[in-house]
Amino acid sequence: MADCGEADGPEKKDELVRAKNEGKELTKEEKQRLRKEKKQQKKQKDEKGPSERAKEKKPVAPSQPVATQPPTQKAPTVLPASAPIPVPASGAPSHSSPAPSPADKPAKSRAEQKAERRARQEADRASKQQSCSSSSKTKAPPSELNPVVKRLPEHVQVDDPAVVKRLAKKLERQQIPLRSDYGYKVSLFSHLHQYSRKAPLTQQLSIPSTVIHPSIVRLGLQYSQGIVVGSNARSVALLHAFKQVIRDYTTPPNEELARDLVNKLKPYISFLNQCRPLSASMGNAIKYIKKEISNIPSQFKEEEAKTKLQNCIDRYIEENVVLAAKAISKYAIEKISDGDVILVYGCSSLVNHILCEAYEKSRKFRVIVVDSRPRLEGREALRRLVQRGISCTYVLISALSYILPEVSKVFLGAHALLANGYVMSRVGTSQIALVARTFNVPVLVCCETYKFCERVQTDSFVSNELDDPDDLIVTRKGKTQLENWHDVSSLGLLNLVYDVTPPDFVDLVITDLGMIPCTSVPVVLRVKNLDQ
């Protein structure tokens, strides 16, 4: 709804705004006064013309969404257009006109009224198109009048000092230390955080941590040091830590568990975010647990509520991680035939699980593990597969186009699946998909549905994660070439963690709901939302 705040109606607007802000109904006198003012304005503007009048109606428009708020339910008598339906602005003035006009000009005939209405509508639409571009920048007075405004998450606005200050204030309120950025950031990614592993957040915390639960501190350390890596592992570890928090939680007097526990979790989530940015799967898990907590009926005793929550967590993990993995491997095994040469990238817990299951079901295949610096996660995947007895080949990503002619299928894991069908995964995945497409090798992405995310992203720049740049420094034969990279002012080390793969390169997504094309992700999300 484009709201153009016009100059003529500021007093009215202010009054309305004031009334809404105070949350009171407009008193009788105010209502009468407003009605009189409107009559006067209409008489004035009758001479000016319909377009002006149409603009006149605009000041009424901002109040309409406000009308949907409970305190102003009596207001519709004054603002006749404010039916509980949030109607678009262009239609609103047309609604507003009939109501005052019978009061104002009872003499007008119906046909004339209709003509007036239509003229106003047209004029309104025309003027709206004109002023649309100019008004798009001017926001509605307070943002509460416009519930559709979405704020960018702060972790992609690091170069905006206002946002950083806001974050610092929030963390200070929650008594969590702020982690400072490290090193020179490449300009394209200067809007993201970049932390150093050698400066952990625990340096600024007191040692027997009282503000943050010990298991959350442990989890944060494990995230920042890279001991718990991988979307599934991080979510499971998070829920495990939440179980311990819930177990040690006692409701303070005069507080309700449902509300207080959610408030207790907020600083912990900020802390974990500071240690390492939250993943999409973690975000979904947090949403789920918050919903479960707030849905606890107030008559539950504390012990009952705690047991219920712990059971919920166990069930969530069981359904979305363990059983989903079983379902996905069942579907995926159908796609693996004897004699296949399967290419995997990095270490995806789900893909490893699928391959091990397939091997146990006596499929004959061999695996090519592609790895990349600086994480070199493929070594761990290689170890797990070889331990089971699967014959593997190991290459670095630079050898991809050399090895691809041998490959019959590519199995990729995903960190998250975005709502426009893009796959967010470890950096390098998009290259694998691209080259595989060039060689006409089918690319199958395996992803559980709890990793589906409502975000939309088409490039890897907007929202990503920057890891410690010192990881790129390597010492060979006693010499470390990049040791003093800080001194070279024009040198920046970039250690990206994620990238997005367009759906054109992905042939199939195997989820626990079945095998779907990449573009069906929004459907799944919609179905999930309906379920909830």
Next chain:
Amino acid sequence: MELQAVLMAAGGGSRMMDLTYNTPKPLLPVGNKPLIWYPLNLLERVGFEEVIVITTKEVQKMISTDPKVKLDVKMKLDLVCIQEDADMGTADALRHIQQKVKTDILVLSCDLITDAALHEVVDLFRAHNATLSMLMSKAHEFTETVPGQKGKKKNGEQRDFVGVDGTGKRLLFMANEADLDEGLVIRKSIMRKHPRMHIKTGLVDAHLYCLKKSVVHFLADNKSISSIRGELVPYLVRKQFSKSTNSPKVNDETHQNLKKIDSNVNLEIQISSRDEELLHLTQERSCWNDHRGDMSEAYHGGRLRCYVHIMDEGICYRVNTLAAYIEANRLAPKLFDEPAVHPSAVVSERCLIGADSIIGASCQISDKTSIKRSTIGVSTTVREKVKVTNSIIMHGVTIEEGCNIQGSVICSNAVIGRGADIKYCLVGSAQRIEPDAERTNEVIVGTDQLMEI
């Protein structure tokens, strides 16, 4: 609560009896503060709010009554007294306070002076869910001449052999030279799991340990272990690689000791079995391994893990010998920033006080004195024309005119007569040095102390 701090202050200072026969070791002045202040300050700086202090009745009495002993710490001190003559080791002391231990503990010794970043030790303990995490430091040579030492310093100190893995964090091997008969024996099980081990000898153990709560319970069952450093730590380090801890099944060992140890391991399993599955699932799904080159999972599947943080730079001293005491007095002022000259000291204008000297409260320094690189204790009187260089003067000492004190340690309440020339001596507590005496490289103590063996 995450960690409880336990401060061991019941030690006798057996290696510096000359200093400690009158003053208990925790209350020896270092930089004009009692020795026990330093670890307490470290804990307070890091954020602890309560400390359990295990000490003797004598120390407790002195802390509560003696005005010279001022421990201005804001933390709550829970003093637990043990009998002085009970000859309790540090592990025995832990067993004594077993009832108070409710979470994992951080054990400190009262003679530790350090500016280490404690979070490094505790982070290892937290992140790897370790059973033991300790602090060590590279040893520094003591450069000061130790009074009373005749001849070259014998390297009689037994060396410690510490074996760490490639990252330098995981503790694989710990043994003291005294325990090794013929040579260093390394078990095959260790070599199989960690083929590359770095063995270091020049390290000082700071006697700062993070221990899991189950270890305290284990100590309660195994009364044979009496010292943390001497017995418990080597035991835990060895146990990392023994077969019984690696298998979760109950072993039917007939050996009594092993049975008790298994019961401890089972205890550990019981505590964590509730959420063990989730932790196991996390580890399974996480693509991290602490080593590479073999087919084992992270930590080789072992449940007992010991970690060490080795400090490269920074101050870390254990004041348990005279040499360490002197060195600590030199460096301790760097750890706190109080003015070198206490405001209540009466210092006359014509005396020369070097920048690295510390003058305690209520001192009286007269004219024409020269004090360089020294520490003057509380309520000490220094008369005219005295030269004090490189020395440590404790509380309540009187130094008459014209004395020349160099490189010495003068204990509390001693009196140095007029014109005495003391070089590299240790003057015991309440001793009198007659005027115009000339002493070099001697330990002057009372006759009653001489009888102690």
